[in-house]
Amino acid sequence: MTLHPIPLTMFRNPRLLLAVTMSFAVSGAMAQTAAKPTDPQIAHIAYTAGQLDIAAAELALKTSQNKGVREFAEEMVRDHTAVNKQALALVEKLRVKPDDNDTSKSLTEGAAKKREELSKLSGAAFDKAYAQNEVAYHQTVNGALATVLIPDAQNGELKSLLETGLKLFKEHQQHAEHLVGQLK
Amino acid sequence: MGVRSLMAASAALSLSFLAFIPLSLGAEPRVYVIEINKLVFGPAPAGLHVNDIVEWRNSDIFRHTATASDGGFDIDLPPGAKGQTVLKRPGVIDYTCRFHPGMKGRLEVAP
Numbered sequence: 001m002t003l004h005p006i007p008l009t010m011f012r013n014p015r016l017l018l019a020v021t022m023s024f025a026v027s028g029a030m031a032q033t034a035a036k037p038t039d040p041q042i043a044h045i046a047y048t049a050g051q052l053d054i055a056a057a058e059l060a061l062k063t064s065q066n067k068g069v070r071e072f073a074e075e076m077v078r079d080h081t082a083v084n085k086q087a088l089a090l091v092e093k094l095r096v097k098p099d100d101n102d103t104s105k106s107l108t109e110g111a112a113k114k115r116e117e118l119s120k121l122s123g124a125a126f127d128k129a130y131a132q133n134e135v136a137y138h139q140t141v142n143g144a145l146a147t148v149l150i151p152d153a154q155n156g157e158l159k160s161l162l163e164t165g166l167k168l169f170k171e172h173q174q175h176a177e178h179l180v181g182q183l184k
Numbered sequence: 185m186g187v188r189s190l191m192a193a194s195a196a197l198s199l200s201f202l203a204f205i206p207l208s209l210g211a212e213p214r215v216y217v218i219e220i221n222k223l224v225f226g227p228a229p230a231g232l233h234v235n236d237i238v239e240w241r242n243s244d245i246f247r248h249t250a251t252a253s254d255g256g257f258d259i260d261l262p263p264g265a266k267g268q269t270v271l272k273r274p275g276v277i278d279y280t281c282r283f284h285p286g287m288k289g290r291l292e293v294a295p
Contacts, residue, residue: 075247075283082245082263167223168246171284178285 039158040091040099042149046165047087048104049141050080052111053172056130056137059115066127072134072179076172083165090157103144111137124183131179138173142166213270215239218289220248220261225279225289232293238269248287253278 037045053076060073091098114133121129145166153159214236216229221243229238240250242261250259250267256277259267271277274295281287 079246079283086245164222168284171223171286174285175283 036152037101037103037148038099039154040096041101041103042153042162043087043091043096043158044098044100045103045107045144045149046162047084047098048107049144050084050087050165052107053134053137054080054084056111056115056118056134059118060126060130063119063122063126064130065123066183068179068182069127069130072131072175075175076134079168079172083161083168086161090161094155094157096155128180128183131176131183134176135173135180138169138176142169142173145169213237215268217241218250220244220250220281220287223284223287225250225281225287228289228291230292232271232291234271234274234293234295236271236293238271238291240267240269242266246284248284249282250279251282253280258282 057073057076057080060069061077064070064073114137118126118129118133145162150159150162150166153162214233215238216232216236217226217239218228219226219241223244223246232238240259240261242248242263242265245263247263248261250257250261250269252258254277256272257269257279259269261267271291271293274293277291277293279289279291
């Protein structure tokens, strides 16, 4: 895939503009990926988003002693593993090869940076930063799912799995918000 | 045994049988199923009474719980699992999933 500067026309596209306002990381790459990601790219983005949240949760399970944080992290590992297992089964069934792309790369880079920041923290400071980042991360992915990935998915089964993914991410966002409230 | 006593015996038998039926129906608790799928609790059943049983069935790919807000029950439901709640008191019981706080429902239990 070639890299293009962000085209000005994207700001006339309300869908993309919304993605921009919801997420800097995702939107920058979305613009580079052009208006419509393909199904193999969408599958890759959704799978990557789940794996990154699992990686963050594993760091939390290694670092945190807080019961609420640990329970939340266990849930993230469990739920995202379940949905990604379905995603893998689906791409196999559809004979689609998930296609790496700039959005996936941008998400991965953003998460790596965040993980590095978090890995320097411990105790209550870690718990708070992790929980806050979980709210922000789920918000970002929800925005991308709702405004770009779900509308652009062509295959009905992929769309339906993404819709389950969105419902799940929304639940996680709400749970993360409760967790932030508890840690105050 | 004469015909009369046979008739009396059978009458007594059928009478006791008749008397037994409504009693047993009244006391027999009914089982209502609430199915969980795609991060949603299925509709809460109407006409619940004390001693009825709610059976929770998790048909989802995610682990859930059925957790009463008043602490009355907290049932862990891994994917594919079932669990039961006996309704012991009349009243309104709100419930949620501990993992997915947007999942909610309400049982209305008559005496």
